[in-house]
Amino acid sequence: MIRVKIISRAKEIELKENKIIAEKLIRKLGFSPDEVVVVRNGEVITEDDEIYDGDFVEIIPVASGG
Amino acid sequence: MRCSLCKKDKAVIKYRHSNMYLCADCFKKVFEKKALVVLKRAGVLRGSGKLIVVAVSGGKDSLNTLYVLHKYSEIYDYDVIALLINEGISGYREYTIKGMISLCNKYKIEYKIVSMENEIGFTVDFATELYKKRKIRWKPCTVCGVFRRYLLNKHAREMGADFLATGHNLDDEAQTILLNIFQDSLYRVIQADYISREIVPKMVPRIKPLYYIYEKESVVYALLNKIPAWHIECPHAQYGMRADIRRFLNKLEDLKPGTKINLLLSREKIIQKTKSLKMPMKYCEICGEPSTHEICRACQIRNVINKFL
Ligand SMILES: [Zn+2]
Ligand SMILES: [Zn+2]
Numbered sequence: 575m576i577r578v579k580i581i582s583r584a585k586e587i588e589l590k591e592n593k594i595i596a597e598k599l600i601r602k603l604g605f606s607p608d609e610v611v612v613v614r615n616g617e618v619i620t621e622d623d624e625i626y627d628g629d630f631v632e633i634i635p636v637a638s639g640g
Numbered sequence: 641m642r643c644s645l646c647k648k649d650k651a652v653i654k655y656r657h658s659n660m661y662l663c664a665d666c667f668k669k670v671f672e673k674k675a676l677v678v679l680k681r682a683g684v685l686r687g688s689g690k691l692i693v694v695a696v697s698g699g700k701d702s703l704n705t706l707y708v709l710h711k712y713s714e715i716y717d718y719d720v721i722a723l724l725i726n727e728g729i730s731g732y733r734e735y736t737i738k739g740m741i742s743l744c745n746k747y748k749i750e751y752k753i754v755s756m757e758n759e760i761g762f763t764v765d766f767a768t769e770l771y772k773k774r775k776i777r778w779k780p781c782t783v784c785g786v787f788r789r790y791l792l793n794k795h796a797r798e799m800g801a802d803f804l805a806t807g808h809n810l811d812d813e814a815q816t817i818l819l820n821i822f823q824d825s826l827y828r829v830i831q832a833d834y835i836s837r838e839i840v841p842k843m844v845p846r847i848k849p850l851y852y853i854y855e856k857e858s859v860v861y862a863l864l865n866k867i868p869a870w871h872i873e874c875p876h877a878q879y880g881m882r883a884d885i886r887r888f889l890n891k892l893e894d895l896k897p898g899t900k901i902n903l904l905l906s907r908e909k910i911i912q913k914t915k916s917l918k919m920p921m922k923y924c925e926i927c928g929e930p931s932t933h934e935i936c937r938a939c940q941i942r943n944v945i946n947k948f949l
Contacts, residue, residue, distance in 0.1 A: 575917045581871065606894035607656065618652040618860055620641050620661060636855045637886065
């Protein structure tokens, strides 16, 4: 199970996948890679990195006040 | 993913238009180099002892700007002071002030907070109440924007600033270019890029150190440097045409990475070709501040709102 927290929407979801490419997750949530920063277990990763079973992922939308 | 530069560390960001990956250390260097390019081109690094006043809103962009400018201030021998305009927006401003103060305390950066209520006589919350009761025609964001610009320029000048730095990033600028074209305001497209192009007395030249920085880079930079930015939205924020343009540009950038930066490059070419095109600058008959009108926007709004005080 992968725990995903979307900061702007203040909600958490759980994925049953054992492995997913970050970009696939981003698009699944309705964003493009430039619109969010993905933090996996506290570390910033790129959209081409993989997320595994047991990971905790935070999705931080970049569109917020200057 | 590994860093394309050092080929050693794990990447934190991918540049899709150049297919490049950067690790945290290489990314920070590239980010800061892009800010220094603006400072160099704007003439900030020429000579020594210049004063840069940084307009701080408390969000990631303005705090990043303050942090980067402070980081290189000793090497390049200039001074930095943070300036925050407290517009009196409760449930918002008190938090963003905290962010600025904690960054300034941590790095020993001087700061100044100017209260709109003390200076102008009312707060943005008060103007918003009037707007809701339909007694004034200006939207809260207009009132806020006009007085923030007015007070930033006035106070930066009185502080002896050579430059006023703002946190506008590449995404903000690309949106602004389209927004102004859609509103047939070509002058606003060409009056400034990374520096204000028209230098008139009493107007402090404005620079945008994050001009070549994507909004995403700004978020990553703030995270990596533990910048205490508040991810809090102004309660009066409106989702006008800018929000639509942001979505539209993000979609285009997704389909064709590099679209946003091409808009900025086009603007620079237009600026080169339209150097003679100038708005006549006047000085407000009431307050004497620079304006394109006989009576500046700030005084126009103030005259109307004062009737309700
Ligand atoms: Zn590297
Ligand atoms: Zn005036």
